[in-house]
Amino acid sequence: MTDNDTDVEADGSGERVAVEAAEDDVDWLQAKLGRVREEVGKRIVGQREVVDQLLVCIVADGNALLESNPGLGKTTLVRTVADVTDLSFSRIQNTPDLMPSDITGTEIIQQADERREFVFEKGPIFANVVLADEINRATPKTQAAMLEAMQEKQVTAAGETYQLPRPFFVLATQNPIDQGGTYPLPEAQTDRFLLKILVDYPALDEERDIVRLYAEGREPEDVEGILSAEELRAVQSLAREVPIADDIRDRAIELARLTRADDRLEFGASPRASMALVLTGKARAFIQGRSHVSWEDIETMAAPVLRHRVVLDFRAEREGQSPDDVVADLVEEA
Amino acid sequence: MSKGETPRERMERGIRTVTREGQKATLIESTVEAVAVLLLVNLFMSVVPIAQLPETVPVPGAPTPALATLNTAGVVAAVAGVCVFAMALRLRLRRPAVERFGEVNPELAEALRTARDAVRADADGRMTARLYNDTVKRLGEASSLGLLDLRRLGVVLLVVAVAAPASIGATAAGFEVTLSGGDETVAPGQTVTDEYEGLQNPDSVLGDSDDVVAGDEAVNATVGSEGGGGNDSRSAAESYDSGFVGAGDTETESQQAGFAEEERLEDTKLIREYNLRIRQEEDDDT
Numbered sequence: 001m002t003d004n005d006t007d008v009e010a011d012g013s014g015e016r017v018a019v020e021a022a023e024d025d026v027d028w029l030q031a032k033l034g035r036v037r038e039e040v041g042k043r044i045v046g047q048r049e050v051v052d053q054l055l056v057c058i059v060a061d062g063n064a065l066l067e068s069n070p071g072l073g074k075t076t077l078v079r080t081v082a083d084v085t086d087l088s089f090s091r092i093q094n095t096p097d098l099m100p101s102d103i104t105g106t107e108i109i110q111q112a113d114e115r116r117e118f119v120f121e122k123g124p125i126f127a128n129v130v131l132a133d134e135i136n137r138a139t140p141k142t143q144a145a146m147l148e149a150m151q152e153k154q155v156t157a158a159g160e161t162y163q164l165p166r167p168f169f170v171l172a173t174q175n176p177i178d179q180g181g182t183y184p185l186p187e188a189q190t191d192r193f194l195l196k197i198l199v200d201y202p203a204l205d206e207e208r209d210i211v212r213l214y215a216e217g218r219e220p221e222d223v224e225g226i227l228s229a230e231e232l233r234a235v236q237s238l239a240r241e242v243p244i245a246d247d248i249r250d251r252a253i254e255l256a257r258l259t260r261a262d263d264r265l266e267f268g269a270s271p272r273a274s275m276a277l278v279l280t281g282k283a284r285a286f287i288q289g290r291s292h293v294s295w296e297d298i299e300t301m302a303a304p305v306l307r308h309r310v311v312l313d314f315r316a317e318r319e320g321q322s323p324d325d326v327v328a329d330l331v332e333e334a
Numbered sequence: 335m336s337k338g339e340t341p342r343e344r345m346e347r348g349i350r351t352v353t354r355e356g357q358k359a360t361l362i363e364s365t366v367e368a369v370a371v372l373l374l375v376n377l378f379m380s381v382v383p384i385a386q387l388p389e390t391v392p393v394p395g396a397p398t399p400a401l402a403t404l405n406t407a408g409v410v411a412a413v414a415g416v417c418v419f420a421m422a423l424r425l426r427l428r429r430p431a432v433e434r435f436g437e438v439n440p441e442l443a444e445a446l447r448t449a450r451d452a453v454r455a456d457a458d459g460r461m462t463a464r465l466y467n468d469t470v471k472r473l474g475e476a477s478s479l480g481l482l483d484l485r486r487l488g489v490v491l492l493v494v495a496v497a498a499p500a501s502i503g504a505t506a507a508g509f510e511v512t513l514s515g516g517d518e519t520v521a522p523g524q525t526v527t528d529e530y531e532g533l534q535n536p537d538s539v540l541g542d543s544d545d546v547v548a549g550d551e552a553v554n555a556t557v558g559s560e561g562g563g564g565n566d567s568r569s570a571a572e573s574y575d576s577g578f579v580g581a582g583d584t585e586t587e588s589q590q591a592g593f594a595e596e597e598r599l600e601d602t603k604l605i606r607e608y609n610l611r612i613r614q615e616e617d618d619d620t
Binding site for chain 1: 444445447448449450451452457459460461462464465468
């Protein structure tokens with residue numbers, strides 16, 4: 001992993017040396033994550049929170065649903081993250097006529113040496129980072145195929161099972177304003193996304209910088225591949241090892257449970273949300289360079305983890321409340 | 335850092351130190367509070383004695399006669415002090431030392447709690463080891479002084495400083511009265527003076543009023559005339575006790591002492607003033 005690979009000595013201090021070497025690895029990987037953020041910042045102006053949440057999602061080995069109006073740079077963001085992390089990237093533009101096999105792949109007849117045989121042609125889902133643009137435009141059947149692959153991290157075609165490359169992320173986008181001819185994702189399927197990230201309009205200064213960067217003749221700056229796939233997997237493994245205090249874990253679980261009892265919510269979050277809160281809390285702590293989860297991590301990740309897993313009651317909706325408002329109140333309560 | 339000690343062992347040692355610091359702080363605060371209560375109760379009981387309680391309580395099996403009895407006020411104060419000590423100790427120790435230490439070192443609180451929980455769960459991963467090392471390092475820079483509520487401790491110490499001399503003074507005064515050897519029973523805290531303290535309410539002195547009736551029992555009594563420096567060496571009291579009075583043939587009619595209810599305090603004052611004037615006039619005449 002690093003130049004100073006773990007050496008375990010035979011004497012009594014061997015364990016201490018091993019621990020120190022492992023700690024150097026952790027520091028080194030955490031420093032690399034910091035550099036990933038810097039590199040992404042070269043292409044993506046502003047949107048620090050979105051970039052951070054996306055990184056959390058990647059470190060926690062989850063999938064993200066990005067929601068924003070068109071033209072806010074979602075595709076550029078995801079492509080940049082893929083470039084910086086040195087991962088393979090593919091993009092699927094979802095349309096109503098898209099078939100499941102267009103995503104997963106299909107068997108084709110291949111002729112070689114006067115022999116014909118069926119060969120599985122892998123679809124665009126066989127990449128480390130898959131950008132599923134406008135996922136709510138695909139038919140439910142196609143959505144189900146993609147979400148199943150996303151969940152199982154494997155594809156089954158013609159009785160054969162094919163493992164997807166690791167690490168594997170689906171970063172799906174959807175447009176909240178143009179709902180004509182769309183197939184909204186059912187709650188059970190949105191639950192499979194670790195985070196729902198809202199991409200908001202940039203501030204005035206940021207928008208000015210975006211225009212200057214992309215519309216004044218200069219080519220956008222190249223980004224450097226900082227983190228290899230192997231290193232990213234090591235980061236994911238370490239992030240899962242980040243310890244969490246019992247009371248903080250209990251509060252995170254309590255937060256998820258509170259969504260099931262709140263009058264403003266028709267449906268609350270599943271136990272998968274409790275797991276997601278803890279997991280993303282660990283990932284954020286790791287990215288921040290800490291070796292323990294803080295309640296602040298859970299607080300910060302509560303909205304992106306819970307907002308798509310709860311269904312607002314019509315009365316709360318009528319009063320103009322959003323899932324984020326309810327989650328913010330519940331965070332105070334937990 | 336001991337040689338060959340693993341991060342987890344170092345963390346365990348750190349948590350033990352935090353626990354010990356917490357116990358020390360608890361002991362100091364509880365002790366000071368218990369002493370303050372002991373002194374205040376002792377002072378209160380010395381100043382305001384409770385009639386239902388005996389002055390002293392016997393100590394069964396006391397090693398020396400001097401310890402055969404103990405001052406009741408002291409015993410009650412000691413019991414109150416012990417109760418307060420036990421209660422304060424229990425209340426404070428109910429909250430784990432790690433949590434209390436975290437409250438006074440908030441930047442360390444979550445890391446310390448996490449490390450404590452990880453030690454309990456026997457966790458030994460790479461990130462856990464890093465947490466142990468990091469927490470132990472930061473523990474070395476943290477202070478346990480905040481475990482003591484200095485303001486509260488200061489107030490309680492002030493109470494002790496004021497109550498201690500007052501309590502000791504009151505107790506000493508009580509001993510002086512008890513050891514004076516008089517026949518009067520004086521409760522601790524009461525002082526006996528020979529000075530006239532003014533007229534008192536006759537009801538409180540004589541008890542309930544009663545009708546004055548003449549005695550109906552006739553007895554023979556002999557009134558001796560030898561008193562006042564005669565040869566008889568017996569004291570008046572001895573003579574009385576030996577039945578000297580009333581042994582003769584003279585018939586006397588006894589009458590029970592009493593007072594009329596309508597003679598109020600105001601009347602008594604008036605009579606006293608008249609008496610004083612008459613005496614003054616007599617003195618002037620002579």
